[in-house]
Amino acid sequence: MTDDLRAQMIALLPRLRSFARGLSGQHALADDLVQITVEKALRNLDAFVPGTRMDSWLFRILRNSFIDHVRARRDTDSLDDDDAMPLVGQDGREVTETRLHLADVRRAMNRLPEDQRVVLMLVCVEGMRYREAALALDVPLGTVMSRLGRARAALAQALQDDPALLSARLG
Amino acid sequence: MTRIDPPIDPNDESDEMLMALADGELDETTAERLWRRIETDPALADRFALFADTRHGLQAAYPPEPVPDRLIATVMAGTPASDPVVVPFRRRVSARPMAAWAMAASLVLAVGLGGFLAGRATPPAGATLQQAAAALAQVPTGGEAALPGGAVARALASYDTDLGLCRLIEAGAERALMCRDQGGWSVALAVPGAGQDAYLPASDLGTGLIDAALDDLGAGPALDPAAEAAALSD
Numbered sequence: 001m002t003d004d005l006r007a008q009m010i011a012l013l014p015r016l017r018s019f020a021r022g023l024s025g026q027h028a029l030a031d032d033l034v035q036i037t038v039e040k041a042l043r044n045l046d047a048f049v050p051g052t053r054m055d056s057w058l059f060r061i062l063r064n065s066f067i068d069h070v071r072a073r074r075d076t077d078s079l080d081d082d083d084a085m086p087l088v089g090q091d092g093r094e095v096t097e098t099r100l101h102l103a104d105v106r107r108a109m110n111r112l113p114e115d116q117r118v119v120l121m122l123v124c125v126e127g128m129r130y131r132e133a134a135l136a137l138d139v140p141l142g143t144v145m146s147r148l149g150r151a152r153a154a155l156a157q158a159l160q161d162d163p164a165l166l167s168a169r170l171g
Numbered sequence: 172m173t174r175i176d177p178p179i180d181p182n183d184e185s186d187e188m189l190m191a192l193a194d195g196e197l198d199e200t201t202a203e204r205l206w207r208r209i210e211t212d213p214a215l216a217d218r219f220a221l222f223a224d225t226r227h228g229l230q231a232a233y234p235p236e237p238v239p240d241r242l243i244a245t246v247m248a249g250t251p252a253s254d255p256v257v258v259p260f261r262r263r264v265s266a267r268p269m270a271a272w273a274m275a276a277s278l279v280l281a282v283g284l285g286g287f288l289a290g291r292a293t294p295p296a297g298a299t300l301q302q303a304a305a306a307l308a309q310v311p312t313g314g315e316a317a318l319p320g321g322a323v324a325r326a327l328a329s330y331d332t333d334l335g336l337c338r339l340i341e342a343g344a345e346r347a348l349m350c351r352d353q354g355g356w357s358v359a360l361a362v363p364g365a366g367q368d369a370y371l372p373a374s375d376l377g378t379g380l381i382d383a384a385l386d387d388l389g390a391g392p393a394l395d396p397a398a399e400a401a402a403l404s405d
Contacts, residue, residue, distance in 0.1 A: 105232035152225040
Protein backbone atom coordinates (compact mmCIF):
# COMPACT_ATOMS: atom_id res chain seq x y z
CA MET A 1 0.00 0.00 0.00
CA THR A 2 1.22 3.47 -0.58
CA ASP A 3 2.32 5.57 2.34
CA ASP A 4 -0.19 8.23 1.45
CA LEU A 5 -3.09 5.83 1.84
CA ARG A 6 -1.59 4.56 5.04
CA ALA A 7 -1.27 8.07 6.42
CA GLN A 8 -4.85 8.83 5.41
CA MET A 9 -6.03 5.69 7.13
CA ILE A 10 -4.21 6.52 10.34
CA ALA A 11 -5.63 10.01 10.29
CA LEU A 12 -9.13 8.55 9.97
CA LEU A 13 -8.80 6.14 12.90
CA PRO A 14 -10.40 8.50 15.45
CA ARG A 15 -13.42 8.97 13.20
CA LEU A 16 -13.66 5.28 12.51
CA ARG A 17 -13.70 4.65 16.25
CA SER A 18 -16.44 7.21 16.76
CA PHE A 19 -18.43 5.70 13.94
CA ALA A 20 -17.92 2.23 15.41
CA ARG A 21 -18.91 3.39 18.88
CA GLY A 22 -22.01 4.93 17.39
CA LEU A 23 -22.89 1.71 15.61
CA SER A 24 -22.09 -0.77 18.32
CA GLY A 25 -22.73 1.33 21.37
CA GLN A 26 -19.87 -0.48 23.05
CA HIS A 27 -16.33 0.54 23.54
CA ALA A 28 -14.44 -2.73 23.30
CA LEU A 29 -16.57 -3.93 20.45
CA ALA A 30 -15.97 -0.68 18.63
CA ASP A 31 -12.22 -1.15 18.59
CA ASP A 32 -12.62 -4.72 17.37
CA LEU A 33 -14.80 -3.40 14.58
CA VAL A 34 -12.19 -0.83 13.60
CA GLN A 35 -9.54 -3.54 13.66
CA ILE A 36 -11.61 -5.78 11.40
CA THR A 37 -12.32 -2.83 9.12
CA VAL A 38 -8.71 -1.83 8.74
CA GLU A 39 -7.68 -5.41 8.05
CA LYS A 40 -10.39 -5.80 5.41
CA ALA A 41 -9.48 -2.47 3.86
CA LEU A 42 -5.82 -3.44 3.65
CA ARG A 43 -6.67 -6.75 2.03
CA ASN A 44 -8.95 -5.07 -0.50
CA LEU A 45 -6.99 -1.95 -1.18
CA ASP A 46 -7.42 -2.48 -4.91
CA ALA A 47 -11.12 -1.80 -4.44
CA PHE A 48 -10.43 1.73 -3.24
CA VAL A 49 -10.75 4.24 -6.04
CA PRO A 50 -8.08 6.91 -5.65
CA GLY A 51 -9.57 10.36 -5.48
CA THR A 52 -12.76 9.19 -3.80
CA ARG A 53 -13.45 9.65 -0.13
CA MET A 54 -11.58 7.17 1.96
CA ASP A 55 -13.76 7.84 5.00
CA SER A 56 -16.90 6.83 3.11
CA TRP A 57 -15.18 3.71 1.87
CA LEU A 58 -13.98 2.72 5.33
CA PHE A 59 -17.35 3.55 6.91
CA ARG A 60 -19.00 1.25 4.40
CA ILE A 61 -16.62 -1.56 5.23
CA LEU A 62 -17.15 -0.94 8.92
CA ARG A 63 -20.90 -0.92 8.59
CA ASN A 64 -20.86 -4.19 6.66
CA SER A 65 -18.55 -5.75 9.22
CA PHE A 66 -20.89 -4.64 11.94
CA ILE A 67 -23.82 -6.26 10.20
CA ASP A 68 -21.85 -9.45 9.54
CA HIS A 69 -20.24 -9.89 12.90
CA VAL A 70 -22.40 -8.19 15.41
CA ARG A 71 -25.88 -7.29 14.48
CA ALA A 72 -26.90 -10.87 13.82
CA ARG A 73 -26.32 -11.56 17.47
CA ARG A 74 -28.48 -8.98 19.06
CA ASP A 75 -31.75 -7.20 18.74
CA THR A 76 -31.63 -3.82 17.21
CA ASP A 77 -34.18 -1.26 16.45
CA SER A 78 -34.01 0.59 13.24
CA LEU A 79 -36.55 3.32 13.29
CA ASP A 80 -35.70 5.80 10.69
CA ASP A 81 -38.19 7.99 9.01
CA ASP A 82 -36.03 10.70 7.64
CA ASP A 83 -38.88 12.79 6.33
CA ALA A 84 -40.47 13.46 9.66
CA MET A 85 -38.47 15.91 11.68
CA PRO A 86 -40.00 16.33 15.08
CA LEU A 87 -37.34 18.49 16.57
CA VAL A 88 -38.06 19.32 20.15
CA GLY A 89 -39.86 22.57 20.54
CA GLN A 90 -40.74 24.68 23.52
CA ASP A 91 -41.06 21.72 25.85
CA GLY A 92 -37.35 21.17 25.70
CA ARG A 93 -37.00 23.40 28.72
CA GLU A 94 -37.26 20.81 31.47
CA VAL A 95 -35.13 18.39 29.59
CA THR A 96 -32.26 20.75 29.20
CA GLU A 97 -32.29 21.60 32.86
CA THR A 98 -31.26 18.02 33.40
CA ARG A 99 -27.70 17.67 34.40
CA LEU A 100 -26.22 15.35 31.91
CA HIS A 101 -24.43 12.72 33.87
CA LEU A 102 -21.82 11.09 31.76
CA ALA A 103 -22.70 7.48 32.39
CA ASP A 104 -26.34 8.35 31.94
CA VAL A 105 -25.58 9.96 28.64
CA ARG A 106 -23.82 6.83 27.44
CA ARG A 107 -26.67 4.65 28.65
CA ALA A 108 -29.17 6.84 26.90
CA MET A 109 -27.05 6.81 23.76
CA ASN A 110 -27.09 3.03 23.74
CA ARG A 111 -30.85 3.06 23.53
CA LEU A 112 -30.95 5.21 20.42
CA PRO A 113 -31.24 3.68 16.98
CA GLU A 114 -27.80 3.21 15.50
CA ASP A 115 -28.21 5.72 12.69
CA GLN A 116 -28.94 8.39 15.27
CA ARG A 117 -26.01 7.34 17.45
CA VAL A 118 -23.72 7.51 14.46
CA VAL A 119 -24.55 11.09 13.52
CA LEU A 120 -24.28 12.20 17.14
CA MET A 121 -20.87 10.59 17.44
CA LEU A 122 -19.60 12.07 14.19
CA VAL A 123 -20.98 15.58 14.59
CA CYS A 124 -21.16 16.23 18.33
CA VAL A 125 -18.26 14.10 19.53
CA GLU A 126 -15.93 13.99 16.55
CA GLY A 127 -16.75 17.54 15.47
CA MET A 128 -17.50 16.77 11.83
CA ARG A 129 -19.39 19.41 9.87
CA TYR A 130 -22.85 18.44 8.63
CA ARG A 131 -21.57 18.44 5.09
CA GLU A 132 -18.64 16.19 5.92
CA ALA A 133 -20.89 13.78 7.78
CA ALA A 134 -23.30 13.72 4.86
CA LEU A 135 -20.50 12.90 2.43
CA ALA A 136 -18.96 10.33 4.71
CA LEU A 137 -22.27 8.59 5.41
CA ASP A 138 -23.44 8.98 1.84
CA VAL A 139 -26.75 10.54 2.81
CA PRO A 140 -28.23 13.97 2.02
CA LEU A 141 -27.37 16.88 4.26
CA GLY A 142 -31.00 17.18 5.30
CA THR A 143 -30.94 13.59 6.52
CA VAL A 144 -27.95 14.29 8.71
CA MET A 145 -29.76 17.27 10.21
CA SER A 146 -33.05 15.50 10.77
CA ARG A 147 -31.31 12.53 12.37
CA LEU A 148 -29.31 14.85 14.57
CA GLY A 149 -32.41 16.71 15.68
CA ARG A 150 -34.35 13.54 16.43
CA ALA A 151 -31.38 11.97 18.16
CA ARG A 152 -30.94 14.93 20.47
CA ALA A 153 -34.61 15.06 21.31
CA ALA A 154 -34.61 11.34 22.05
CA LEU A 155 -31.44 11.61 24.09
CA ALA A 156 -32.80 14.45 26.21
CA GLN A 157 -36.10 12.64 26.58
CA ALA A 158 -34.40 9.43 27.69
CA LEU A 159 -32.45 11.32 30.30
CA GLN A 160 -35.64 12.88 31.53
CA ASP A 161 -37.79 9.76 31.54
CA ASP A 162 -35.52 7.18 33.04
CA PRO A 163 -36.41 6.79 36.75
CA ALA A 164 -32.93 5.52 37.54
CA LEU A 165 -31.45 8.52 35.83
CA LEU A 166 -33.88 10.77 37.58
CA SER A 167 -32.88 9.53 41.02
CA ALA A 168 -29.26 9.82 40.06
CA ARG A 169 -29.97 13.38 39.13
CA LEU A 170 -31.66 14.19 42.37
CA GLY A 171 -29.15 12.30 44.46
CA MET B 172 -26.23 14.25 -2.97
CA THR B 173 -26.08 17.28 -0.73
CA ARG B 174 -28.48 20.00 -1.55
CA ILE B 175 -27.69 23.62 -1.92
CA ASP B 176 -28.41 25.43 1.30
CA PRO B 177 -31.42 27.70 1.14
CA PRO B 178 -30.64 31.36 1.75
CA ILE B 179 -30.49 32.04 5.47
CA ASP B 180 -33.33 34.04 6.88
CA PRO B 181 -31.79 36.38 9.45
CA ASN B 182 -34.91 36.14 11.60
CA ASP B 183 -35.13 32.38 11.48
CA GLU B 184 -35.42 30.97 14.98
CA SER B 185 -36.27 27.44 13.97
CA ASP B 186 -34.88 24.38 15.71
CA GLU B 187 -32.70 23.76 12.68
CA MET B 188 -31.11 27.17 13.12
CA LEU B 189 -30.59 26.70 16.84
CA MET B 190 -29.04 23.30 16.26
CA ALA B 191 -26.83 24.66 13.52
CA LEU B 192 -25.66 27.35 15.91
CA ALA B 193 -24.86 24.80 18.61
CA ASP B 194 -22.94 22.73 16.08
CA GLY B 195 -20.95 25.66 14.74
CA GLU B 196 -22.52 25.52 11.30
CA LEU B 197 -23.60 29.15 11.01
CA ASP B 198 -21.49 31.89 9.52
CA GLU B 199 -20.17 34.45 11.95
CA THR B 200 -22.68 37.19 11.22
CA THR B 201 -25.70 34.94 11.46
CA ALA B 202 -24.37 33.28 14.58
CA GLU B 203 -23.68 36.62 16.21
CA ARG B 204 -27.18 37.85 15.50
CA LEU B 205 -28.79 34.68 16.83
CA TRP B 206 -26.63 34.76 19.95
CA ARG B 207 -27.82 38.27 20.72
CA ARG B 208 -31.45 37.20 20.47
CA ILE B 209 -30.82 34.15 22.65
CA GLU B 210 -29.26 36.35 25.30
CA THR B 211 -32.38 38.46 25.54
CA ASP B 212 -35.04 35.79 25.06
CA PRO B 213 -35.25 33.12 27.82
CA ALA B 214 -37.64 30.93 25.85
CA LEU B 215 -35.28 30.92 22.91
CA ALA B 216 -32.38 30.26 25.26
CA ASP B 217 -34.17 27.21 26.66
CA ARG B 218 -34.74 25.81 23.20
CA PHE B 219 -31.15 26.46 22.29
CA ALA B 220 -29.94 24.80 25.50
CA LEU B 221 -31.29 21.46 24.35
CA PHE B 222 -28.91 21.46 21.42
CA ALA B 223 -25.94 22.93 23.22
CA ASP B 224 -26.37 20.71 26.29
CA THR B 225 -26.63 17.51 24.32
CA ARG B 226 -23.51 18.42 22.37
CA HIS B 227 -21.53 19.29 25.51
CA GLY B 228 -22.88 16.27 27.36
CA LEU B 229 -21.80 13.97 24.58
CA GLN B 230 -18.38 15.54 24.34
CA ALA B 231 -17.92 15.02 28.07
CA ALA B 232 -19.28 11.47 27.93
CA TYR B 233 -16.95 10.47 25.10
CA PRO B 234 -13.69 12.31 25.71
CA PRO B 235 -11.01 11.95 23.05
CA GLU B 236 -8.71 9.06 23.73
CA PRO B 237 -5.51 8.04 22.07
CA VAL B 238 -6.08 5.52 19.34
CA PRO B 239 -4.93 2.10 20.60
CA ASP B 240 -1.48 1.06 19.47
CA ARG B 241 -2.74 -2.10 17.86
CA LEU B 242 -4.92 -0.17 15.41
CA ILE B 243 -2.05 2.04 14.31
CA ALA B 244 0.16 -1.03 14.19
CA THR B 245 -2.29 -2.78 11.88
CA VAL B 246 -2.20 0.07 9.41
CA MET B 247 1.56 0.48 9.64
CA ALA B 248 2.17 -3.22 9.19
CA GLY B 249 0.10 -3.16 6.03
CA THR B 250 -1.10 -6.66 6.76
CA PRO B 251 -3.59 -7.89 9.32
CA ALA B 252 -2.12 -7.86 12.79
CA SER B 253 -3.75 -11.20 13.47
CA ASP B 254 -1.17 -12.80 11.21
CA PRO B 255 1.65 -14.13 13.33
CA VAL B 256 4.64 -11.86 13.23
CA VAL B 257 7.56 -14.17 12.70
CA VAL B 258 10.34 -11.92 13.80
CA PRO B 259 12.57 -13.09 16.60
CA PHE B 260 11.98 -10.44 19.19
CA ARG B 261 15.03 -9.92 21.30
CA ARG B 262 13.63 -6.97 23.10
CA ARG B 263 12.45 -7.02 26.65
CA VAL B 264 9.04 -5.75 25.75
CA SER B 265 8.04 -8.77 23.71
CA ALA B 266 4.74 -8.68 25.55
CA ARG B 267 3.95 -5.68 23.37
CA PRO B 268 5.35 -6.78 20.04
CA MET B 269 3.63 -3.97 18.23
CA ALA B 270 4.94 -1.19 20.41
CA ALA B 271 7.71 -0.30 18.04
CA TRP B 272 5.37 -0.13 15.09
CA ALA B 273 3.09 2.05 17.08
CA MET B 274 6.04 4.20 17.98
CA ALA B 275 6.97 4.38 14.36
CA ALA B 276 3.44 5.38 13.55
CA SER B 277 3.37 8.15 16.09
CA LEU B 278 6.76 9.21 14.89
CA VAL B 279 5.55 9.43 11.34
CA LEU B 280 2.67 11.57 12.54
CA ALA B 281 4.86 13.59 14.86
CA VAL B 282 7.24 14.65 12.17
CA GLY B 283 4.46 15.76 9.90
CA LEU B 284 4.82 12.80 7.62
CA GLY B 285 8.31 13.86 6.77
CA GLY B 286 10.07 10.93 5.32
CA PHE B 287 13.31 9.12 5.20
CA LEU B 288 14.62 8.85 1.74
CA ALA B 289 18.00 7.47 0.89
CA GLY B 290 20.15 9.84 -1.07
CA ARG B 291 18.56 12.99 0.26
CA ALA B 292 21.00 13.49 3.08
CA THR B 293 22.14 17.00 3.79
CA PRO B 294 24.35 16.87 6.83
CA PRO B 295 23.66 19.70 9.24
CA ALA B 296 26.10 22.40 8.33
CA GLY B 297 28.87 22.80 10.84
CA ALA B 298 27.51 20.39 13.40
CA THR B 299 27.79 16.69 13.92
CA LEU B 300 25.10 14.39 15.17
CA GLN B 301 27.04 14.06 18.41
CA GLN B 302 26.91 17.82 18.85
CA ALA B 303 23.20 17.77 18.11
CA ALA B 304 22.59 15.05 20.70
CA ALA B 305 24.66 16.96 23.23
CA ALA B 306 22.74 20.16 22.53
CA LEU B 307 19.53 18.22 23.18
CA ALA B 308 20.87 16.49 26.28
CA GLN B 309 18.43 18.27 28.60
CA VAL B 310 15.71 18.97 26.05
CA PRO B 311 12.55 16.86 26.36
CA THR B 312 10.88 15.13 23.44
CA GLY B 313 9.34 17.64 21.08
CA GLY B 314 11.85 20.32 22.06
CA GLU B 315 14.47 21.97 19.86
CA ALA B 316 17.99 23.23 20.18
CA ALA B 317 19.92 25.52 17.84
CA LEU B 318 23.07 24.15 16.26
CA PRO B 319 26.16 25.96 15.10
CA GLY B 320 25.63 26.90 11.48
CA GLY B 321 21.98 27.72 11.91
CA ALA B 322 20.50 24.23 11.77
CA VAL B 323 17.97 23.08 14.34
CA ALA B 324 18.04 19.84 16.25
CA ARG B 325 14.86 18.26 17.54
CA ALA B 326 14.28 15.53 20.09
CA LEU B 327 11.74 13.05 18.73
CA ALA B 328 11.69 10.30 21.35
CA SER B 329 13.69 8.66 24.12
CA TYR B 330 14.05 4.97 24.85
CA ASP B 331 15.41 2.76 27.52
CA THR B 332 17.53 0.19 25.71
CA ASP B 333 20.12 -2.50 26.33
CA LEU B 334 22.71 0.23 25.75
CA GLY B 335 21.08 2.59 28.21
CA LEU B 336 19.33 5.77 27.20
CA CYS B 337 18.94 6.24 23.44
CA ARG B 338 17.21 9.11 21.70
CA LEU B 339 15.74 9.57 18.30
CA ILE B 340 16.71 13.01 17.10
CA GLU B 341 16.44 15.09 13.98
CA ALA B 342 19.33 17.33 13.05
CA GLY B 343 19.14 19.31 9.87
CA ALA B 344 17.87 16.84 7.32
CA GLU B 345 19.08 13.78 9.15
CA ARG B 346 17.42 11.56 11.71
CA ALA B 347 19.50 9.53 14.05
CA LEU B 348 19.26 7.15 16.91
CA MET B 349 21.81 8.35 19.45
CA CYS B 350 22.82 6.37 22.49
CA ARG B 351 24.45 7.83 25.58
CA ASP B 352 27.80 6.43 26.60
CA GLN B 353 30.51 7.57 28.92
CA GLY B 354 32.07 9.90 26.40
CA GLY B 355 28.80 11.54 25.41
CA TRP B 356 26.55 10.38 22.59
CA SER B 357 27.30 7.89 19.86
CA VAL B 358 25.43 7.21 16.65
CA ALA B 359 23.53 3.92 16.64
CA LEU B 360 21.81 4.66 13.35
CA ALA B 361 21.52 7.63 11.04
CA VAL B 362 19.04 7.90 8.20
CA PRO B 363 18.79 10.72 5.74
CA GLY B 364 15.54 12.64 6.16
CA ALA B 365 13.41 14.90 4.09
CA GLY B 366 14.59 18.13 5.60
CA GLN B 367 12.54 21.20 6.18
CA ASP B 368 12.00 22.22 2.63
CA ALA B 369 10.66 18.93 1.40
CA TYR B 370 7.61 17.00 2.40
CA LEU B 371 8.05 13.48 1.27
CA PRO B 372 5.84 10.57 2.14
CA ALA B 373 7.18 8.44 4.93
CA SER B 374 8.83 5.45 3.40
CA ASP B 375 8.88 1.92 4.69
CA LEU B 376 12.62 2.00 4.45
CA GLY B 377 13.38 4.68 7.01
CA THR B 378 10.64 3.64 9.38
CA GLY B 379 11.65 0.03 9.08
CA LEU B 380 15.32 0.82 9.67
CA ILE B 381 14.65 2.74 12.84
CA ASP B 382 12.22 0.12 14.00
CA ALA B 383 14.69 -2.66 13.37
CA ALA B 384 17.43 -0.75 15.17
CA LEU B 385 15.19 -0.23 18.18
CA ASP B 386 14.42 -3.94 18.17
CA ASP B 387 18.08 -4.78 18.10
CA LEU B 388 18.74 -2.44 20.98
CA GLY B 389 16.00 -4.03 23.03
CA ALA B 390 14.16 -0.74 23.24
CA GLY B 391 10.93 -0.47 25.14
CA PRO B 392 8.14 1.92 24.29
CA ALA B 393 9.06 5.60 24.08
CA LEU B 394 9.61 7.00 27.56
CA ASP B 395 6.86 9.17 28.97
CA PRO B 396 7.82 12.72 29.94
CA ALA B 397 8.49 11.88 33.61
CA ALA B 398 10.64 8.85 32.84
CA GLU B 399 12.46 10.81 30.17
CA ALA B 400 13.21 13.68 32.52
CA ALA B 401 14.56 11.23 35.09
CA ALA B 402 16.73 9.49 32.49
CA LEU B 403 18.07 12.77 31.11
CA SER B 404 19.04 14.05 34.51
CA ASP B 405 20.96 10.88 35.39
